[in-house]
Amino acid sequence: MAELHLPATLPPLFHDLPRRLEVDAATVGEAIERLDERWPGVRDRLCQEGPALRAHINVYVDRERATLDTRLDARSRVDVVAAISGG
C-alpha cells in the first residue's frame, strides 16, 4: 500500500478525507482514481484536462517529481503538494 500525503487545502473540501492515508494503486493516476471513488470530485481538484496534474499541484514519489504515470510500489511515499505561491 502506497502512503499518500495530501495538501492541507484538500481535506476541507471532502467529508472525512484525511491528510494521510494508504492506497493500493500501481500508479499515481490510479491512486487518485481510488481517492475519487471514495471521495467523488477529488480527481477534479488535482487533475485537469488531458488528463494531467493541475499546473500548481506537484506530486513526488519517494522525493522524486512524478506524473500521473509514475509507478508506485507497496512502500512508496507519495507527497501531493500545492505549490507555494500567491499572497
Place this chain on the structure above:
Amino acid sequence: MPLTVLLVGTRKGCFVLEGDGERRDWTVRGPFCEGWPIYHAVQDPASGTIYAAAASEWHGAGVWRSGDLGESWELSSEGLTYPDGGLGLSKISGLAAAHGRVLAGAEAAGVFESRDGGASWSLLSTLDGQPGRGAWNDPANQPPGHLGLPGLLTHPDEPSRFWVVVQGFGCFETTDDGVSWAPRNRGLRADWPLEHPEVGYCVHKLVMSPVDSDRLYQQNHCGMHRSDDGGHSWVEITEGLPTDFGFAAAAHPHDRETFYVIPLDPGHGRCMPEGRAAVWRTRDAGATWQRLDRGLPQRDAHLGVLREGLAIDALEVPGLYFGTSTGQVFASADEGETWSEIASYLPAISSVEVAVVP
C-alpha cells in the same frame, strides 16, 4: 421585518452581510468557500440557495452552493468541463439563477447550466459560429485576468431567452436556449479598429429594467448606453458623466428611466476620479446625470469597483450597495441619496449582490 442580505464575493472567499430591517446596521459573516477566489455570488430567489462562482489557483474551477444562507457549503465541478481536446476551463466568472436553473459563464468562454440546484452541470453553448468566435479564445487576444464569458442576463418571462457578454467582443442574445445566437451590439462605440462590425465591443455590465424587459442599460469600456428594444440597437448616454469608463451598473427596480453607474478613470488606474467617491444616477434614461456622494469619502479615496460590484434591492425605497477592490462595502438605504460604510476591511471585492429574505 424582511432580512436584507448582501453576498460579497472576494479574492479570499465569500462573505455574507446581514442588515437589520432599516438596512442601517450590518453584521459580517465569513469568509466562506475555504477562501477560494469568488468571482460572483448570487441567490436564487425561488429556492433561496446561494451560488458562488469560484476558481482556486490550485484546485481549479467550481461553483459553491449553500442552502442555509452561508452556514454550510458544498462545492461541485461535476460537468464543468469542455469536451476532450477542446477548450480549457480556468474559472467560472458569472452566474444567473432563474426559471428553475442556474446558468454559469466560464473562461474559456462558454455557458453551462445546472438543473439540479448546482449539484451537476452541463455545457449549454460555446457560441460556435458567431462572428469573432475563432478569435476570442486565443490567449493573444485576452487581457490579464481574462474572464471569458462573465455576463449573463436572463429574461423574466421567457426561460429560453437570455443575453451573454463575451469579454472584449460584446453582447449576444439567444431565444432558443443557446441553440442559436445573434450579436446585439448595433450602435455601440469602439475606440479601436474592428475586424467585424458586429463584434469587438467591450461590454462591462449589462442590466435590464425590472419593469420593462425591452429597456436595457450597459456600462461599456467606451461609454454608457441604453437600449429600448431588448438590445437590438443602442444609443450612447455618456454626456454629463465625468468619464466614459467604468465597470458596474444597476437599474432601478421600479422606474425604467433610472439607472446607476460608477464612473472610473479610464487609464490603468481605473479608480474613482480625483480620489472622490461617487455613484452617478440618471432619472431620465440618460438625458441628465446626478452625482451622489453624501457620506462617501471625498478625499484620497482611490476606489475601484468591478463589473459585479454594484447592486440594488427591490424594496419600496430601494437600497444600493457597492464593494471596492480595496475591501470596503458602502450602502445607501435611500436610493443613493446618502451613504455609509458598512464593511471596511474585507479582501478585494469582485461582486456584490443583494437578496431580501422574508
